[in-house]
Amino acid sequence: MEDKQGWTRRNFLKTGAIVTGAGAVGVLGLSKVAFTKSPTYATMIDLTKCDGCKNEPMPKCVEACRRVNEKKFPNPQEQIKDLWPQKTHDDWSRKRDVTSTLTPYNWTTIQKVEVEGEDVFIPRRCMHCENPPCSNLCPFGALDKHGDGSVVINHALCLGGAKCKAVCPWHIPQRQSGVGIYLKLQPMPAGGGVMYKCDFCHDRTKKGLIPACVEACEKRLGDKKPLFFGRRDEMLKMAHDRAREINGFIYGEKENGGTGTFYVSRIPFEKIDMKLKETKPTLTMGKVQNPLRDVNGWAKGFLIGPAVSALGAVGLALYDRKRSAKASASSVKPGIAPSENKQTED
Ligand code: SF4
Numbered sequence: 001m002e003d004k005q006g007w008t009r010r011n012f013l014k015t016g017a018i019v020t021g022a023g024a025v026g027v028l029g030l031s032k033v034a035f036t037k038s039p040t041y042a043t044m045i046d047l048t049k050c051d052g053c054k055n056e057p058m059p060k061c062v063e064a065c066r067r068v069n070e071k072k073f074p075n076p077q078e079q080i081k082d083l084w085p086q087k088t089h090d091d092w093s094r095k096r097d098v099t100s101t102l103t104p105y106n107w108t109t110i111q112k113v114e115v116e117g118e119d120v121f122i123p124r125r126c127m128h129c130e131n132p133p134c135s136n137l138c139p140f141g142a143l144d145k146h147g148d149g150s151v152v153i154n155h156a157l158c159l160g161g162a163k164c165k166a167v168c169p170w171h172i173p174q175r176q177s178g179v180g181i182y183l184k185l186q187p188m189p190a191g192g193g194v195m196y197k198c199d200f201c202h203d204r205t206k207k208g209l210i211p212a213c214v215e216a217c218e219k220r221l222g223d224k225k226p227l228f229f230g231r232r233d234e235m236l237k238m239a240h241d242r243a244r245e246i247n248g249f250i251y252g253e254k255e256n257g258g259t260g261t262f263y264v265s266r267i268p269f270e271k272i273d274m275k276l277k278e279t280k281p282t283l284t285m286g287k288v289q290n291p292l293r294d295v296n297g298w299a300k301g302f303l304i305g306p307a308v309s310a311l312g313a314v315g316l317a318l319y320d321r322k323r324s325a326k327a328s329a330s331s332v333k334p335g336i337a338p339s340e341n342k343q344t345e346d
């Protein structure tokens with residue numbers, strides 16, 4: 001499928017090859033994308049074209065996202081202990097089928113509002129902000145903003161303290177308790193699970209594939225699709241062209257200091273936001289400033305984040321060392337001194 005403005009799997013691959021200088025689409029050329037400066041990607045979401053897949057059992061983008069990310073979903077321990085001092089925990093493991101909101105098992109959702117007598121369907125997920133407060137303020141450095149534009153949580157490092165959710169203007173990341181490294185640090189009251197959210201299909205785009213949601217939507221609607229993926233500058237231009245064409249509005253260009261997701265709508269986003277606030281007070285579409293925009297905020301982002309990350313890393317390294325030492329002690333064979341046993345340990 002191909003259209004005048006849209007990105008297809010084929011021309012994405014082609015650009016990947018051009019960018020890397022490989023000159024041909026193939027595994028060799030695409031793998032070079034990971035080692036050379038990759039372009040920054042973004043998505044454009046045309047709300048005038050999304051019908052919420054209302055005749056399908058599940059929206060195709062949601063279904064595809066769940067399918068490709070299934071292996072990353074959490075499998076918590078049976079008895080999840082309450083966090084301290086909150087005396088509660090987050091458990092979505094028995095509600096894995098929920099698609100009406102973002103959860104650790106559902107990284108994209110379709111909101112529906114009626115504005116001016118018109119149904120508006122809004123695909124929601126992480127916006128992949130240009131200067132993401134979630135990543136800048138994660139005390140353990142568990143979130144990374146990659147050169148391709150994606151903001152990705154490292155599930156192996158995340159302690160689930162949910163600071164990323166607190167500083168995200170849309171409260172996107174969702175926590176599952178009873179899983180992750182915090183369990184090994186107990187009774188130290190740090191974290192409380194692992195956070196999950198859309199990772200912009202970082203693993204797929206590294207291989208030259210387009211995000212699964214975009215692919216699934218395109219398979220269903222072809223040229224009439226509302227989801228577009230490509231270089232950020234091209235997506236932004238496409239959003240402006242479309243907004244001009246329909247005398248409409250853009251959301252995501254300036255919000256939170258700029259994002260990698262551009263929504264275009266005929267209806268002003270203020271009106272959509274008002275409707276959203278009636279039902280879902282967190283996942284709204286208001287005008288938001290980046291909390292790191294002022295000097296103090298920047299200082300916090302640049303100094304406190306990495307400093308605490310470093311402390312966290314030292315803590316984890318000490319924990320790891322202690323665990324290795326324990327394992328080594330129990331694996332020492334009779335008659336062999338610990339130093340002689342080191343080889344086996346490695
Ligand atoms: S974005 Fe595409 S796949 Fe998703 S609900 Fe809208 S039309 Fe369906």
Ligand code: SF4
Pocket residue numbers: 125126127128129132133134135151164167168169170171172173197256
């Ligand atoms: S939308 Fe929220 S979670 Fe996503 S990058 Fe921006 S601040 Fe982070």
Ligand code: SF4
Pocket residue numbers: 064065066068069107108125197198199200201211212213214
């Ligand atoms: S980009 Fe990938 S992870 Fe994000 S919503 Fe789409 S399919 Fe899910």
